[in-house]
Amino acid sequence: MSQTPRGSAQDRKSNYKTPPASVRNASTSQEARRQKALDEQKRRRAERVDSARQLDLFADLSLGPDDASDGEPAEPVREGVAHFAALLPAAGPAPPPPPPAPHAVHEDALPTAFGSTKRKGKKKRRGGAAQAQAQAAQAAKPNAKWADKVMYAELLEMAEDTQMGDWGTGERADGIPQDLETGWVAVAPVPAGKRCLAVTHAPAGVAGLVPNTTLRSRLLGKCLMKPFPSSLPPHTVLDCILDENWRDNGILHILDVIKWKGQDIADCETPFRFWWRDTRLSELTSLPPPSMNPEPASSQYHFSYPTTLLTIPYHTDLSPANLLSTLIPLARAPRSIPISVPIHASQEEGAMEVDSAAAVELKTEAAAVKSDGMLLYVAQATYEPGTSPLSLWVPVHAFAQDAVTGHPQAIDTGEGPLDVFERLIRRRGAAHSGSAQDAMES
Template structure:
């Protein structure tokens, strides 16, 4: 049962509405453009200038005879009376008559008492009586638990709807976007891991030493691991994929950037966000890995990362032409990616209990352990291909502006039961990447045939 729920949870959403994915994608893009125009207009504050005028023009005529010229004497009654002067010979102005107190409002109530309570005393709550009944906890959760503000904030892609067929007019309708060669950006190979958000906050301490980063899950927004120190600047939000073997390689894959140093980049288009991601990550300085997090029984032979230390951006490609997809992107999606990582060499005391640890003398004259580092390589398995609309901005939740082409086929619950009952037989679903490659190849062949010149045969 757990494996079935896990497989169903990983399956990307696929809308079953009457409108096709192309229609929903166009509507989503128009909605983004409308919201962006409204934000720009509100930032300009055009409503404050709507009623302004420069006065009547010269063409409206000279109506000077209708203008009433008045002085400032009409405002003299609004001024307060002048203070009484001792040397003045004029009698002081008579004070205004006091308003007599009405019987319902005695004179003593005008001046409040200092010891008077301004608020009614709070009533003590009685246990077990008059208390609102709390909702029972479901699925092992806490009572009245508030949803995290980071829940469902990732831009989650829809599964690309691909099909073999033609419409009534005979045109090819395979689900591949018509502007695949000019209006899209490809991200490949997407590694296998858990989708999350990397959120950094402001801390008082040394960068890379004080914990300043938290990994939030995609659905619920809960922390995946404890806060850890990182080289990322404060007030930064990154869309990431936590590698499935991060304990062994310490890799956190950076997919997209939402906020960088408090600057919102979600309203920027896809190529600019990915360029900003690579540029800013390349400017960060690296720190040595933390101490070994492996259990004492495994410390002599295995090093484990307590938290991610390598922030690797996933490669993106603005060239999405059909020949480049067939020759480069699709084969690249099928291969594993090899990334360099920095791992400390286990000291002699960990490798051999009888050996002595090498010591180095620090600047103050005290002994300090010498940490030696080495460069290793980690193989990262691919999970599929991501396609983003180039003009689209980053929006939270599931969006048709991002399409997912997985490397392996997802099996439904019915297909899994059928294979188990037949003893592993039955038809195996075709890989979505194989379908994508076949449709791209067919479209490229159709385009080459349509662009070929017609040759007249001699009789």
């Protein structure tokens, strides 16, 4: 008797971040949900504009009697404000102020039979297990202000079992947006790391020396590390990716800008947000890393917080030729970034610690940043929190969920979603060139 394979539940786990074999029907497809989300954004924007203009307050107003019907210009209105005097209340003596409320006497302050006052009993301390359980529950509780505020991309749904004539028509679409060349913006290469929010506040001290920046996780909004100094202005919120090797390279990748110096940038369209991000960050001065190694026993220097703010390149030319020749190879290859690292000498016992930024000697090294794929954004879309079909992700490798930890782990499936994306783009480019050739011959 042959042994049967394991159930289909584990087979479904292997499809994590793997493109589905076929796209769903037209009513529930990614294209339909994306168009619905874009229409909803446009409706909300129109409502905000009308509310800001306060058009309803001026709907029933008039400037006086209309005398233009006689063909003569209307006379100016010479009404004053005297007729509004009747609407005012009659003058009279001011009412006396209300008597002050008697001071409430707390029950604990009443005298007891022994001539003393009651003392509030101390709360009993919880036991070790109960306290640990309460702390764990508090740590798992999301921060209502920052939880799920990142615009998280959906995985691009692709299918190769389509005919050339079926692209974009009906249920058997290949999943590639039809207006990819004209209505989208690509971000590549997307670095591997942890998605987070960088939030700054006004420091009570010298800028650049006093901690003013906090990194918060994507799902729960919890702090990933202690606040650290940065050159970012106060009241700024950025969508970031903390590099997976940030302790070795000190890099924080800036993906998008939500707020800058208290000004809301999330309501702007995608190309403007990326342009604003690159322009404003290029104006900032870089800060040197701390001179002291947080791990003195290690011979290699490790960063205690990110010191390099690096923007992720964005691209507006999404033609099939540029995708195949430039963007897709960029999304596959690692990125080499020059970083500044202090020349660290091991501190002996009793040696003087120098924290002055002027005394830090730096050397330049090249850090290799691993790529995790490509992101696609709808050009007309604004920034919205939560998972949205207005942003699509094409990862390099397929992933499977670990059965023990539950975290995604890279698996070797021979090809990844980016390979499927490249093959579909190549087919689409060949179809477009063939259609153009037929049109020229006819």
